[in-house]
Amino acid sequence: MTGPARVRDIVIVGGGTAGWMTAAALAKVIGTQTYSITLVESDEIGTVGVGEATIPPILLFNKLLGIDENEFIRETNATFKLGIQFVDWGRPGHTYMHPFGLFGADMNGVGFSHYWLRAVAAGGDPDNHRFVAEAEALRLGRFMRTPQKTPDKPQINYAFQFDASLYAAYLRRFSEKRGVKRTEGKISTVARHPESGLIESVTLADGSTVRGDFFVDCSGFRGLLIEGALQAGYEDWTNWLPANRAVAVPCDRVEDPGPYTRSTAVEAGWQWRIPLQHRTGNGYVFSDAFISEDEATAALMRRLDAPAQAEPRVLRFVAGRRRKGWVANCVAIGLSSGFLEPLESTSIHLIQAAISKLLALFPTTRNEPELAERFNRDLDLQYESVRDFIIAHYKVSTRDDTPFWRHCRDMAMPDTLQAKLESFRARGEVMVENHELFRETNWFAILYGQGLVPEGYHPLADVLSDDELKLRLAGIRAGIERRVAEMPSHEAFLRQCLEGVTRR
Template sequence: MTQTRVKDVVIVGGGTAGWITASMLVKFLGPVINIHLIESEKIGRVGVGEATIPPILRLNRLFNINEDEMMSACGATVKLGIKFDNWGHKGESYLHGFGHNGVHLNNLQFHHYWLRAKELGIDADYWDFSPNWQASKAHKFAHNVRGKNGLSDLIYAYHFDALLFAGFLRKFAEKLGVKRTEGIVTNVNLNAEDGFIKSVSMESGEEIKGDLFVDCTGFRSLLLGEALGVPYVDWSKWLPCNRAVACGSSRVEPLPPYTRAAAHDAGWQWTIPLQHRNGEGHVYCSDFMEADEAEKILRDNVAGDFIGPANHIKFTTGHRKEFWHKNCVGIGLSSGFLEPLESTSIHLIQRFAGKLVDQFPAWPIQDGLRKEFNRQTLHEFGLIRDFLVLHYHRTDREDTEFWKYCKHMEIPETLSDKMELFQSSAKLRWDPEDVFADPSWAQVMIGQGMMPDQYQTRATAMNKTQLEQFFAQMRQMIESTLKDVPSHSDYINRYCQTDIS
């Protein structure tokens, strides 16, 4: 049987989405397809998106990226988790650390033992048993710190300069044969008979044809949204923040190996430590706060000295009804946006680009593949949405109208079921497609103030003395493991110091 193949792929947009997609396609399909990326320096990139989650490390393996080189080129630092201040309760903090708190015993998650210990009157903070929190507090990081008896290595991701990271990937993709055209796309041309995209017209007058188009044009969604008219599904009733104001600030010492997410009156502020500056931004809801006030709060709370100008960004949390429509796949902001609370957008780009490789079509495009792509991507979007909504909804805060709204809003049933299950039994519902596994859900649920009514019966097999010994042993393991670990700054200076000033 002879098959016709999709041969010419045109990616419009060269932000993180465009260059990750180009790199992924060229890596796996380079010998058999032509990849052409169009971007406009005049339009530029969104310029935020500086915190990541651990699956980003897979890109290093896929693209043979030398971690130290990448970190140095992008002013990157290490991220062990996100420190949430004032979320569940004003004045309280917790870390959503990557990796586990404590260790499983008898195939039962640690939090069940911790709950039993609480009931027996043992005084122990859940985060005493988080290697990532203990390392974060001490501003430490190193690879291969694995201790004895099951303590894992520090699980980490990166903070990096988003503009530099896209540029870094560009070099990789171009080296493998991706063709790049600089310029502005002014028109998207559709076939009259089937409405598929035939070509894009450039400001220069050039016309670029393709079989498959990838829309990476950012919030504008020039192909999927504007040209093909795929509607946007608005999720703001669950995630009401719709504005951000971003700036830089001077680096502070000691260098934190975590992102800070501090809740404010109508949203929250990120602080992302890079080697050469901090990335800072205040995400808020315009129904509850004006832009001037949001900027003032940001300026008053930056970690170092304010570096302007402040960049005001509008967004709506949600997604295009279809991520793949006809012969156009949306990847990145063009396809949807989940606000940045858990740093998931770059991860979703990576996932979508991987799925496109996995379900790369022949010609004519198989509708089954397209539908399956849309099913999988929407499912992943929904899982992350629920995790984000949890942070806003499970709170004691009612001190402002915004927090009152979040506390009392209706939430997706998928989330209310998970919360009910945890509240009644400390059980977590695991979905293999959820990037946030049980340890993440347990940390955020407990961190936001949920205290389950029951724990699993298996935990009662440990009596008070046994639990005290178990806890003492774990504390000692973490302490002795981290004792010789260098500071985050020393680690960076030794292996991947940047020369960006």
């Protein structure tokens, strides 16, 4: 008597960033000796391609693949990223940063922010950026890779800004060299087993059929498999995240690229600016309940700092997630699994998180409901924690100068976020859970940066004497100054990477 059929043939539906990241990871980890990996995509169907800014976990993905970082920089027109600069978010005319680095250094098991809040309450400098090396380097336009361990200077944490279409093409070459098969064609029908409901194959417009044991849906917003065939359902978060449109356009480069992404709050949403080697990416995320697509496009074009390189593209979306990202023998990865606006550059990270979870829970047979349940539970927690972090940007603002911002001020928020804000307001911490992507330092940067000043701090921060606290703060500050002083300009370091001078 034979058992259930084992998974051997994997079919990825859709290319773009999500599809080729999935293909590359599968090819590297499970290989193509025992498994076959086929990616189906159509040149007729464009990709969204606006996820051009990332966060530090992307380094882990590239390391998993064994990618040479300098080659990656050259092939994707990438720049380095130390964080995000937020302009006009807390209030018009105010700027703050969300840097990637640690805030100071924890002491005696208590977060540094509590000691810093104590120092500020006693008359200290209220500029929290002075205790984050990445924030100082960002302000000065400097960058450098740093050794893993240097006792008297902090390590520099970073990510990338790159051309998403070039990244997908780079990963396609990587994948095909390792045995991934690409099939060109537009899918016309999806065949499911009449009893089990498992997907058995997809048929292309030319009549050819691609069969598989396990399918990965990377078909974008439409969710061709996860929604079109399996009807997973969608949880709409518009009541908390009202933006439902984005218009994007590249423009010429007018200055040396800075090591950061800029997010500027505007009349009905926010505008991104992502500097690459060859151009600058721009976009306006907005709600069409407060500004029309034509008006938003015109506003974005007026605010460009150089001539546009292409016609603007409007993207329509609904913030939220699939009710189930893994159904039967299909997993949704990327936009097919849900969408959260790219305010904190999490789009590519959520792709990476889903791939990592799929590898950890990779099925033996075609139908593994226990694994699917675990995948869905874990990814739901990831999406919800990122959702709350993004909502906080809108809620913790004193802006009321337009109807959009008044709506954000008055809208409800999830109970999970409400609890975090109350905790932060009371003593400067949000009590993050282990599964959450954004940690205490991230929440502190955003909430304090937008003007939410805690009323108190952790009581154990009072244990140190005043002299000891001053000495330790001075030591941390001195280490940051030493680190930043040795860093070249971002442009100079980028040139070294392109010339193959640096290591990594």
